[in-house]
Amino acid sequence: MCAREAAASAGTRADFQEGLPKREAFFVVRGGGPTSGPSAYIAIAFASRDAAIAARLRVTVAELAPDARVVRSRAGVAAAVRELTGPVDARAYAESLRSRLANSTGDGALSVGVGGPKQGATGAHLALLQAEQAVVLGRALRGEGRVTLFDDLGPYCFVLGRPESDIREFANRILGPLADGERYADLVRTLDSYLRLHGSLNGVARDLFLHRNTVRQRLRRISKLTGADLKDADSRLALQLALLGRQALERLAS
Structure with a gap:
């Protein structure tokens, strides 16, 4: 289980x-x-x-x-x-x-x-x-x-398999300001793409129709806002789980 x-x-x-x-x-x-x-x-x-x-x-x-x-x-x-x-x-x-x-x-x-x-x-x-x-x-x-x-x-x-309040608390703690998906929608999409594409800058640029320099700038801002080292595997896993939790909460509320 x-x-x-x-x-x-x-x-x-x-x-x-x-x-x-x-x-x-x-x-x-x-x-x-x-x-x-x-x-x-x-x-x-x-x-x-x-x-x-x-x-x-x-x-x-x-x-x-x-x-x-x-x-x-x-x-x-x-x-x-x-x-x-x-x-x-x-x-x-x-x-x-x-x-x-x-x-x-x-x-x-x-x-x-x-x-x-x-x-x-x-x-x-x-x-x-x-x-x-x-x-x-x-x-x-x-x-x-x-x-x-x-x-x-x-x-x-x-x-999942835990109260929604626990999921929300975890997502907020890991994502920091990015938990406000409306305000930071572009950064959340960039982070999601970066994690899905295993950290490929070229892949993210193609996926979101952005210039590589724009992707780099966004990733630096994401790292600053969340305090996460995007080169660290554990940090990337925590961010991926936090995004999953956020998506799950949105679907549970729909």
């Missing part, structure tokens, strides 16, 4: 409980029996662009799992826990639930996100956070009506 377990702290749980989108229903599945050690959890989030359908998702999920224990209920959001007798193929299970819920609600564009598996009660909170981020970002990246596992998010996994 690419998300760090440290993300599931008390702060993570509090931030998650306060920050859930209102057009989603959550379904939590517990796998394993009483003798298999700590319970493992996956979370499945369902989202609809239609507010009326989203409101019915809560009822539909409850009907789909009548033996489930509802552990959270709020406007447009429901969570339930159910113990399974054996392992589950998370993607196939989510696809099956998506199909049944789409038929029940009449929403063929219903989107699904899957988080986990994670162990223990703390892991369940982390799995829920992953599911929420997977359904929102997956919808933005891949379109409506799909199942997106958290691990499908590729490099975004390295910055």
